[in-house]
Amino acid sequence: MSTQAISKIEVKNVFKIFGDRADEALQLIRNQQSKEQVLSQTGCVVGVNDLSLSIGSGEIFVIMGLSGSGKSTLVRHFNRLIDPTSGQILVDGEDILKYDMEALREFRRRKISMVFQSFGLLPHRNVLDNVAYGLKVRGESKQLCAERAMQWIETVGLKGYEKKYPHQLSGGMRQRVGLARALAADTDIILMDEAFSALDPLIRAEMQDQLLELQKTLHKTIVFITHDLDEAVRIGNRIAILKDGRLIQVGTPQQILHNPADEYVDRFVQRRAIAV
Amino acid sequence: MFPDNLTFSIADWVNGWVDALVTNYGDVFRHISDTLLWAIVSLEGALRATPWWLMLGVVALIAWHATRRILPTLVITGLLFLVGAVGLWDKLMQTLALMLVATLISVLVGIPLGILSARSNRLRAVLMPLLDIMQTMPSFVYLIPVLMLFGLGKVPAIFATVIYAAPPLIRLTDLGIRQVDGEVMEAINAFGANRWQQLFGVQLPLALPSIMAGINQTTMMALSMVVIASMIGARGLGEDVLVGIQTLNVGRGLEAGLAIVILAVVIDRITQAYGRPRHEVSK
Numbered sequence: 001m002s003t004q005a006i007s008k009i010e011v012k013n014v015f016k017i018f019g020d021r022a023d024e025a026l027q028l029i030r031n032q033q034s035k036e037q038v039l040s041q042t043g044c045v046v047g048v049n050d051l052s053l054s055i056g057s058g059e060i061f062v063i064m065g066l067s068g069s070g071k072s073t074l075v076r077h078f079n080r081l082i083d084p085t086s087g088q089i090l091v092d093g094e095d096i097l098k099y100d101m102e103a104l105r106e107f108r109r110r111k112i113s114m115v116f117q118s119f120g121l122l123p124h125r126n127v128l129d130n131v132a133y134g135l136k137v138r139g140e141s142k143q144l145c146a147e148r149a150m151q152w153i154e155t156v157g158l159k160g161y162e163k164k165y166p167h168q169l170s171g172g173m174r175q176r177v178g179l180a181r182a183l184a185a186d187t188d189i190i191l192m193d194e195a196f197s198a199l200d201p202l203i204r205a206e207m208q209d210q211l212l213e214l215q216k217t218l219h220k221t222i223v224f225i226t227h228d229l230d231e232a233v234r235i236g237n238r239i240a241i242l243k244d245g246r247l248i249q250v251g252t253p254q255q256i257l258h259n260p261a262d263e264y265v266d267r268f269v270q271r272r273a274i275a276v
Numbered sequence: 277m278f279p280d281n282l283t284f285s286i287a288d289w290v291n292g293w294v295d296a297l298v299t300n301y302g303d304v305f306r307h308i309s310d311t312l313l314w315a316i317v318s319l320e321g322a323l324r325a326t327p328w329w330l331m332l333g334v335v336a337l338i339a340w341h342a343t344r345r346i347l348p349t350l351v352i353t354g355l356l357f358l359v360g361a362v363g364l365w366d367k368l369m370q371t372l373a374l375m376l377v378a379t380l381i382s383v384l385v386g387i388p389l390g391i392l393s394a395r396s397n398r399l400r401a402v403l404m405p406l407l408d409i410m411q412t413m414p415s416f417v418y419l420i421p422v423l424m425l426f427g428l429g430k431v432p433a434i435f436a437t438v439i440y441a442a443p444p445l446i447r448l449t450d451l452g453i454r455q456v457d458g459e460v461m462e463a464i465n466a467f468g469a470n471r472w473q474q475l476f477g478v479q480l481p482l483a484l485p486s487i488m489a490g491i492n493q494t495t496m497m498a499l500s501m502v503v504i505a506s507m508i509g510a511r512g513l514g515e516d517v518l519v520g521i522q523t524l525n526v527g528r529g530l531e532a533g534l535a536i537v538i539l540a541v542v543i544d545r546i547t548q549a550y551g552r553p554r555h556e557v558s559k
Contacts, residue, residue: 081465081466105470112466118459120457122464123457124482137473
């Protein structure tokens with residue numbers, strides 16, 4: 001696949017351990033102890049366990065796993081909402097863990113944006129101000145903010161709602177606002193943390209189509225988190241499957257469906273076969 | 277009987293400390309006291325010089341701006357007119373001035389402290405027991421040293437009022453900021469908002485109902501201190517209540533007492549109306 005030639009995000013041997021005795025726990029997990037053993041011996045929870053992967057520029061990369069598999073924790077490493085206990089994260093070849101607060105803020109303002117599962121909209125601002133938030137934070141002029149925000153509001157199909165407040169919108173519309181906010185920031189990378197999981201099936205399918213339609217012209221690098229294999233297969237160029245913070249398999253949807261790496265992946269695939 | 281060899285007293289130590297404070301830093305406190313006194317006296321002068329009808333007009337305007345409804349505005353203005361009608365207008369203005377200054381100081385101290393305490397669990401752990409002490413310690417206990425430092429009159433009354441009235445504002449500011457939705461904070465962080473943008477763009481606006489409830493509580497508690505304040509020489513409505521008790525003039529005491537209640541109701545309604553989110557009012 002040509003899009004994989006240049007890697008946009010590279011994750012190298014990342015561990016994330018939650019708890020007070022993280023160093024000790026790190027030693028144990030490096031010595032091949034299981035997640036349960038680490039928990040019983042140190043009281044620490046292993047979020048991400050020795051994970052390495054590379055995400056190509058312009059692809060939709062889906063990270064999939066059940067709840068508790070560490071996928072939401074992992075995606076928060078890409079914009080450093082969570083810092084890893086150990087390991088390396090490169091974006092465009094730069095080590096983002098070396099950034100100080102100022103550089104990190106600049107990185108979040110220009111290069112990476114995010115869509116959240118429960119939207120994370122500002123309840124006291126109307127749709128227009130919410131969509132323009134990323135632009136406003138980085139100090140763009142009022143006029144540019146309003147213009148760009150209006151343009152994206154139209155693109156996601158919310159024209160006429162720009163003066164409404166989030167509590168006046170339905171779930172699907174709120175997530176369109178969340179999506180427009182991330183797109184308006186015009187960053188290379190968009191992280192989507194279970195962005196469509198809170199929506200009902202019809203709206204969800206509609207949003208997936210819209211995302212694919214937009215991606216045809218935008219060619220952003222999108223990291224999409226989901227627990228739903230259907231969704232993953234539908235929108236992903238490549239899929240990574242996580243279990244207990246470990247990477248089980250990475251591949252195109254076809255590879256995942258036809259050559260499941262182990263019984264865990266196979267169970268996902270079987271469930272889907274039954275459902276279809 | 278509790279054994280003698282296990283008892284001890286901190287009274288002498290505290291007395292010595294307060295004495296030293298008065299002798300060594302008396303001038304500093306005198307200076308603070310004079311500045312504060314000047315502020316209260318100017319405000320009181322301005323309020324008392326304002327014609328009563330203008331004052332009522334201003335209150336009516338504020339009430340209208342806060343509630344956007346005719347009936348509450350009329351009731352608020354009418355109640356204040358009633359206080360003037362029983363001849364307590366001048367004292368009402370004195371009490372109002374005292375309360376406004378005390379509230380202003382409480383806000384200037386309380387909101388920044390609340391913001392800091394929302395940011396640091398350690399500060400909060402230290403602050404909360406301190407606030408408990410400030411609220412439960414009988415006010416006469418700290419009135420004595422305050423009197424020694426600032427003398428009789430309005431200034432110690434202000435201090436006593438602030439000590440008693442600031443805690444709810446600190447608590448509610450802290451609570452309001454802590455209750456801001458975690459995902460909203462995460463989202464604005466992910467878009468690179470700095471601390472200033474987080475605080476003024478999101479945390480304070482979203483905590484506003486809670487902060488306004490705190491200001492409301494502060495004004496209410498400040499008003500409940502006016503009678504005690506009058507015991508140490510502050511003039512105003514509390515003075516009439518005190519005289520009413522001392523001369524067994526129940527009627528006079530009741531009049532002044534009702535005037536305090538009316539002032540409380542007026543301020544309560546106005547601050548509560550400001551605490552409601554704006555865009556739901558206009559809906």
